[in-house]
Amino acid sequence: MTNEEIDSLIPTDVKEKKEFFHKIAIDIINEYDNEHKYDLIKISSIAKIGKWIKKHILFDISFCDKHEMTAYETYINKRGVSVHITKLFNALIYSLGYPVLYALGYVIYNKNTFGNEDIHCWSIINIDKKGLRWLPFDVTFGIFSGKLPVTHVFKKIGYYGPRLLAEDKVYFKNIDADGL
Numbered sequence: 001m002t003n004e005e006i007d008s009l010i011p012t013d014v015k016e017k018k019e020f021f022h023k024i025a026i027d028i029i030n031e032y033d034n035e036h037k038y039d040l041i042k043i044s045s046i047a048k049i050g051k052w053i054k055k056h057i058l059f060d061i062s063f064c065d066k067h068e069m070t071a072y073e074t075y076i077n078k079r080g081v082s083v084h085i086t087k088l089f090n091a092l093i094y095s096l097g098y099p100v101l102y103a104l105g106y107v108i109y110n111k112n113t114f115g116n117e118d119i120h121c122w123s124i125i126n127i128d129k130k131g132l133r134w135l136p137f138d139v140t141f142g143i144f145s146g147k148l149p150v151t152h153v154f155k156k157i158g159y160y161g162p163r164l165l166a167e168d169k170v171y172f173k174n175i176d177a178d179g180l
Helices: 003-008 012-016 018-035 045-056 071-077 082-095
Strands: 100-107 119-126 134-137 152-158
Touching: 012 018, 012 071, 012 082, 018 045, 018 071, 018 082, 045 082, 071 082, 082 100, 082 119, 119 152
Parallel strands: none
Antiparallel strands: 100 119, 100 152, 119 134
8 A cells, every 4th residue: 555545544634633633642742751751661652642542532432423523523522432532543643644544343342242333443553654564553442552352353444534334334435455
């Protein structure tokens, strides 16, 4: 996948508000560094932003019907579900210059549930900014290791865009995932 193809998957509202998100991302990183200046272990900017979102953005199931909510609106409301939380995370990460994609799939909570009610969204981030190392991160579940548990079942890569997949109740653009 080329840089142009990846860039075409970034939602317009995120591109238009890139400077806004960049300022927030830098503030989050600085706040984290200030609070943890004596820590012996340093963590990446990706994890710092993810931890901030996990702490400050409430997972609220009542937002399931608000498919059109943007990353900006999620930041203002301080709540949402996985697609909203992932949109905000991706907007902040994108503003730092990382290529980032949305992943749509399912999360298996137990062997008796696996269906559309388990639709879940997480991020795939190019951590070296060169297209060589794409790793998954799930800010909703607080997973910043670059590895997801087997409970995450991948379905599509895309972004919040113009095509409604009725069975998912989430807008995603279909792309060829070869090379990721």
